[in-house]
Amino acid sequence: FRVIVEDTAECYRALGVVHTSWPMVPVRFKDYISVPKQNDYRSLHTTIVGPARQRVELQIRTEGMHKIAELGIAAHALYKDGLSPDKRRLAAESSAFAWLRRTIANLAEGDPEEFLENTKLELFHDQVFCFTPKGRLIALPRGATPIDFAYAVHTELGNGMVGCKINGRLAPLVSELRNGDEVEVLSTDNQSPPAAWESLVVTGKARAAIRRATRIAVRRQYGGLGRQLVERAFQRAGRAYGDDNLKAALPRLARASVEDVLAAVGRGEMASSDVLRALYPDYHGERAHIVSEPAPKDPGWFSFPKSLGLIFKPASSGKAQPMSDVPVIGLDADLPVRFAEGGAVPGDRIVGILTPGEGVTVHRIDSPALARFENALDQWFDVRWDVDGGNARRFPARIVVVSINEPGSLAQVAAVVAEHDGNIENITMTRRTDDFVEMTIDISVWDLKHLTAILQQLRSKPVVNSAERAHG
Secondary structure, eight states, rough: OOOSSSHHHHHHHHHHHHHHHOOOOGGOOTTTTTTTTTOOOOOOEEEEEEEGGOEEEEEEEEEEHHHHHHHOOHHHHHHTTTSSOHHHHHHHHHHHHHHHHHHHHHHHOOOOOOOOHHHHHHHTOEEEEETTTTOOEEEEETTTTHHHHHHOOOOHHTTEEEEEETTTTETTTOOOTTTBBBEEEOOSSOOOOOOGGGGTTHHHHHHHHHHHHHHHHHHHHHHHHHHHHHHHHHHHOOOOOHHHHHHHTTTHHSSSSSHHHHHHHHTTSOOOOHHHHOOOOOOOOOOGGOOOOOSSSSSSGGGHHHHHOOOOOOOOOOBOOGGGGGGGEEOOOSOOOOOOTTTTOTTTTTEEEEEEEEEEEEEEEEEEGGGTTTTTTGGGGGEEOOTTTTTTOEEEEEEEEEEESSTEEEEEEHHHHTTTEEEEEEEEEHHHHHHHHEEEEEEEEEHHHHHHHHHHHHHHTTTTEEHHHHHO
């Protein structure tokens, strides 16, 4: 039942009359007037034990509160308009408009599908009420973390967050907030939220802000690389480059801003030579200006074994080897064994696949090639590495390196492998664009830790755009 009274004071007087006349059910009393819901819903809820021990729920509210409950924020505005022409009074009296502004901001920062998903999540969550150190009340969905709290206070505060205190004590950012918690956000300037935070938050505002900050950070990263590539291309061509000049060529490049162009070059979606031709239509490429010269006497690539200590081996025939050459446990001694294309190293989880007439092929457990054998479980063998700390042999691994297409980039990649006691067995190069070269490199390493160290060192080189293990 709903009880409609004239003002807020009458709500509490009516509640007192009800509670002194009939026994109440303690866990069913809620005061949404003192602590309104996030959408500005206000009412007193109580359940009493009435005649014949029947439970009766009562909702006690004013006429204005009833308008909001039945018809929403717009009805509240119309109701208030009848009482006062001052719209500023309406904004001051209701927190609903702050909630509405936040909802509109979420829509502006994300796409419509994200907005709908996040809004549905918030509507079906219970709430928790927390406080800033200055006493400001922040309403959040149940399950919210300090990250959600920071973004609810201000987007920039969330982006700069590095830690938090809950009730005066340092706490993890993944802590679940409870009613009445006082949360202090520790932040710093020039900070960008990690993309992984998106999985830690529950509010739509935090999720949209993290996605937006991540997009900006990635764009800035690619933009820096793109600027480097464009400036080098203009320098090689002997042409002048400036952002102001590039702005005039934006329509020809089908981009809205200089930053969009540079980010596209950094991602490999556009070649630096395309930018050069957009500014200088008479440019026909570097090769048109190259004068033929006698072949250099420098042995080039073939000098690497001597200068870097690399040992190049002939390509493997792919034939199965005796089991003693592939140190695994779990197979019969007379079965021929070989590594799958892409290799495997100690530290990888591995599985053996039996091919009748050929033997067993050892695959990494995450190899896409295993999908072909999902319905042939009788061909699967549970195998483990048979190596110890004194292992004195190397194992094959395949990596994919994307580097800037400039003289000396291949030498730098080879040098990293050599300096970290790896060995290159085969290299296949594919020119992706005028700016990047993709190299598939077969190397031999001691174990997974050794391979990881080489990949990390490759990624630290300015000439390397990415270095990953091949999905073989």
